[in-house]
Amino acid sequence: MTVVSGKVAVVTGGASGIGRGIAEALVEKGATVVIADIEQGALDATAAEIGATPALVDVSKAASVEALRDLVLERFGRVDIVCLNAGIGPLSRVADLTLADWDWILGVNLWGVIHGITTFLPILRANPDGGHIEVTGSIASFASNVGLGSYAATKMAVRGIVDALALELAEEDSKVHVTLLAPGTVSTNIGTSSRNRPAGLAGGLSDVDISQGVASDMRFIRPITAGRITVRSIENDDLYCQTHPDWWPIVAASAERVRASFEQYPVMEDEGPRPGEQGGPRA
Numbered sequence: 001m002t003v004v005s006g007k008v009a010v011v012t013g014g015a016s017g018i019g020r021g022i023a024e025a026l027v028e029k030g031a032t033v034v035i036a037d038i039e040q041g042a043l044d045a046t047a048a049e050i051g052a053t054p055a056l057v058d059v060s061k062a063a064s065v066e067a068l069r070d071l072v073l074e075r076f077g078r079v080d081i082v083c084l085n086a087g088i089g090p091l092s093r094v095a096d097l098t099l100a101d102w103d104w105i106l107g108v109n110l111w112g113v114i115h116g117i118t119t120f121l122p123i124l125r126a127n128p129d130g131g132h133i134e135v136t137g138s139i140a141s142f143a144s145n146v147g148l149g150s151y152a153a154t155k156m157a158v159r160g161i162v163d164a165l166a167l168e169l170a171e172e173d174s175k176v177h178v179t180l181l182a183p184g185t186v187s188t189n190i191g192t193s194s195r196n197r198p199a200g201l202a203g204g205l206s207d208v209d210i211s212q213g214v215a216s217d218m219r220f221i222r223p224i225t226a227g228r229i230t231v232r233s234i235e236n237d238d239l240y241c242q243t244h245p246d247w248w249p250i251v252a253a254s255a256e257r258v259r260a261s262f263e264q265y266p267v268m269e270d271e272g273p274r275p276g277e278q279g280g281p282r283a
């Protein structure tokens, strides 16, 4: 169990949407919360509305995340719960993606999480009572689709990191735990992610209102609900946190395609040389 009351929490992307919902739910449970975001206006407004401390950050820049850590430690003397949630969700077919698109989405959605882990994990591991890292993935951490190539690349990557980190922490009997949040559709500002795109080369990635398109018949929940579901999983040290348990068939269909590929052909019999044996790779 992770205790939330009385703890210090940092939520990236906390000025809007799911991050704001997580921050509000943490405040409800008695945590002191720092919301960190790239959008100064929304950051200040949200912080005042929910009773959190604002901190400007660009998660795609390591130095910026390190400055966030320094600010939190200087102000509160500790950090216990870190929610790596900042993210963008513009869509593009893979063929239309430019390198500038890849830089932007990998920078925020993947490097943002990497920067958060490298910066905050040592602090949580040094805490006598450990701590908790939440990483906001997506249902796209488990299944991709048309237009989701670059987004799913980041969300599957962070799942890979979380899976490994969870095993490593368990192996060392750590008091630090990690949760991958895998939301379905939540009513947020993700459909205008390009508001935060750094100036530079244009690309294929563009904002899409999925509530009018691919997800028009899907169930949208409010950010505060996603936040409360997330905090429940943080408290229970769940590895995966599902906001839409009714969406298992989407993941099952993807898993079924993988399973079928394993059964497609019989084993091609071969006994290759082992490392160090004659003709094998060098040991």
Ligand SMILES: NC(=O)c1ccc[n+]([C@@H]2O[C@H](COP(=O)([O-])OP(=O)(O)OC[C@H]3O[C@@H](n4cnc5c(N)ncnc54)[C@H](O)[C@@H]3O)[C@@H](O)[C@H]2O)c1
Binding pocket: 012, 013, 014, 015, 016, 017, 018, 019, 036, 037, 038, 039, 042, 057, 058, 059, 060, 085, 086, 087, 088, 089, 108, 136, 137, 138, 139, 182, 183, 184, 185, 186, 187, 188, 189, 190, 191, 192, 193, 196
């Ligand atoms: N809304 C959904 O349906 C949905 C579904 C699955 C996963 N997610 C994930 O939830 C997370 C939050 O997205 P949301 O839907 O709440 O969108 P949102 O746009 O409402 O919130 C995202 C926040 O991240 C901030 N941000 C963007 N770039 C940043 C940067 N470089 N540094 C710091 N902050 C930055 C934005 O300013 C914004 O406040 C994302 O990781 C997203 O991929 C959302």
